[in-house]
Amino acid sequence: MRIDILTIFPGMFDGPFSHSIIKRAKEKKLAEIHLHDIRDHATGKHRRVDDYPFGGGAGMVMMIEPIERCIASLQAKKNHDEIIYMSPDGDLLDQPMANKLSTCENIIILCGHYKGIDERIREHIVTREVSVGDYVLSGGELPAAILTDAVVRLIPGVLGDETSALTDSFQDRLLSPPVYTRPADYKGWKVPDILLSGHDRKIAEWRHEQSVLRTKRKRPGLLSDER
Numbered sequence: 001m002r003i004d005i006l007t008i009f010p011g012m013f014d015g016p017f018s019h020s021i022i023k024r025a026k027e028k029k030l031a032e033i034h035l036h037d038i039r040d041h042a043t044g045k046h047r048r049v050d051d052y053p054f055g056g057g058a059g060m061v062m063m064i065e066p067i068e069r070c071i072a073s074l075q076a077k078k079n080h081d082e083i084i085y086m087s088p089d090g091d092l093l094d095q096p097m098a099n100k101l102s103t104c105e106n107i108i109i110l111c112g113h114y115k116g117i118d119e120r121i122r123e124h125i126v127t128r129e130v131s132v133g134d135y136v137l138s139g140g141e142l143p144a145a146i147l148t149d150a151v152v153r154l155i156p157g158v159l160g161d162e163t164s165a166l167t168d169s170f171q172d173r174l175l176s177p178p179v180y181t182r183p184a185d186y187k188g189w190k191v192p193d194i195l196l197s198g199h200d201r202k203i204a205e206w207r208h209e210q211s212v213l214r215t216k217r218k219r220p221g222l223l224s225d226e227r
């Protein structure tokens, strides 16, 4: 899978993309991630990427031209399954959306800043808008990193243990059961006996039961098909 990310702050991805799972996915060549500085596609002496809003008001708006030129240069080389704009008013990112996107070959992710991007980019170029939650961040970079992580970890071969993404929360509309590791007794805080029993079927039953209980308690909406 190839992900092209358009941003005015490519340096913001240095941390999240050079550690852990995403780093491993890149090394194994299962994910190719390219960062594009929108400013490189700006014209004029000052290479402006933002301008004052028509109609007045506070805040700057990201201009069409540098974004359109950057996307056009990518489209000249490839077809893209989705051109995603990270936006607080987009579809809320959830596990089914991440699952679906993980089957794409090529996606573009566009990060906004300031007041957002000129609406015409959204109307004419963007194919999908994704939000990471009902709150406003300063830019689309952190949301794009979240989306990339959620998607890349699902690409077959990225996670060491193939089954581990399937047993994560939300995959079957259930939250994960509690997990424990050594020591079995820490100052009197004990691990449930069943997990030490070595009885695989009973352990699986207990885990499922705990998943259902936890989901009922913390996220009952998942069981009744609401969010």
Ligand code: SAH
Pocket: 085, 086, 087, 088, 089, 110, 111, 112, 113, 114, 115, 116, 117, 130, 131, 132, 133, 134, 135, 136, 137, 138, 139, 140, 141, 143
């Ligand atoms: N004025 C806009 C917010 C702009 S925030 C509004 O009220 O809707 C600047 C940029 O940060 C946006 O263009 C978007 O790319 C990104 N962003 C902010 N919050 C986000 C969220 N919850 N999910 C995804 N992207 C977000």
